[in-house]
Amino acid sequence: MDVKVKKSQSIELQVQDCEEDIRKGPWSVEEDTILQNYVATHGDGRWNSLARSAGLKRSGKSCRLRWLNYLRPDVRRGNITLQEQITILELHSRWGNRWSKIARHLPGRTDNEIKNYWRTRVIKQARNLKCDVDSKQFQDALRYVWMPRLIERTHPSLPIPSETHGPAHVDPNPTAPAQHELHGSGSGSGPSALEDVSSGAELNAPLDSDSEHLVYDVWGTCDSFNGNSTLPLGGGDLMESLWEDENMWLMRQLCHDLEIKDNFLA
DNA sequence: AAGCAACCCAACCGCGAGCCT
DNA sequence: CAGGCTCGCGGTTGGGTTGCT
Incomplete structure (x- = not known):
């Protein structure tokens, strides 16, 4: 010993x-x-x-x-917000189960709370999909389906294609904002998408440089995704419903798009 | 209404790192 | 340098709550 x-x-x-x-x-x-x-x-x-x-x-x-x-007086109670969910998903994909490190990017949230969120919500979804939470399939599902949907819900004005019943169609002229716009250079009217995300009432702390990259990555994913994929993104349903049986065709489409040849959803 | 299962989350546990004497 | 001690982290547990039958 x-x-x-x-x-x-x-x-x-x-x-x-x-x-x-x-x-x-x-x-x-x-x-x-x-x-x-x-x-x-x-x-x-x-x-x-x-x-x-x-x-x-x-x-x-x-x-x-x-x-x-x-x-602690600065502990925030209540549900994890959509923006916080995005942050957790992104940071976990980078750092794994480094809960305290992730928590430092979520003001007022504790490592315990984030850990509990991950275990009760995210792992549950992986279980529903019959895949391992660490598998590439699930990581892709998080990145290309779950996170864009969360982003859409936080910013419904962004031009993410709306879900239709049946096979997807892609906006022939994807108009997702260019990344420099997302970074909020100050031009134009109103807040940029990034500014909007980072200054949301629920996420009240300013982003440090690392967090800014984080949001940049997420939006970058969303942007390229819109331009290159045939996967539809639904509008406004709760994230849990993303995984419901009636939406499994969506996941199949995702697998096709990502050329995942494993026995995902078999 | 009762029983059961699933879920949620606060709290505990084991361990390692680092500081101090 | 060794041992005592504190702190922080990630994993796990158990009890209360909620939802379903």
């Missing part, structure tokens, strides 16, 4: 031995109040001593988690 593992385990045992009255489970309102007041007065950090000093019968770990994921 690894030396470090031994060391870690011995520390855990020590902690257990001397702190057997440590409380676990859901936090009470009183505990929340104590922790909030203590952090407001003394600041956070040094969580083990903080827990003792505050008189909380909780581990430092538990206090830290409660503060970071719930009590």
Whole structure:
């Protein structure tokens, strides 16, 4: 066994031995109040001593988690917005399960929240499609179907072809904005698409350079997609319905377009 | 209305990295 | 340098909630 593992385990045992009255489970309102007041007065950090000093019968770990994921004043509650979904999907495709890294690009969201979103929503969709969440098929489905749809829902004015019943048709004159327009050079009237995305009421923090590239990539995908694919993009239905049975023909079309020859959806 | 299953999310766990003494 | 300790991360769990039969 690894030396470090031994060391870690011995520390855990020590902690257990001397702190057997440590409380676990859901936090009470009183505990929340104590922790909030203590952090407001003394600041956070040094969580083990903080827990003792505050008189909380909780581990430092538990206090830290409660503060970071719930009590912190800048934590945003509520549903993940469409823009946030786009960001999560894009960043996960880049970095994988680096939840805390992804969370840093979503102001007010915690790594735990993003992780939960991924596990409960995204993995569920992969399961529905009977493919692995890490497979190229599913990654392509995310990139070429799910994300453009999310983008369309956040910007219905953009010229993404509307879905029709039956086989798709492509706008013969795709008018998706050029990428320099998406970057918002300041010309023309009204906000650029990028500015619109980045300054949405739900996503209130300015984009750093990395996030800007992110949005650029997403829009770039959408742009090229519109020009080169025969895949229709639906309008306005909930993202979950994208995967419903009646839309499976859409996925088949996607597979054809992407020349995916595997047994996807077989 | 009751029972069951699926879903959601807060909280816990194990581990590794890094700082301090 | 070794050991103690804290912090942060990613994975997992369990209980409450919701939806379906």
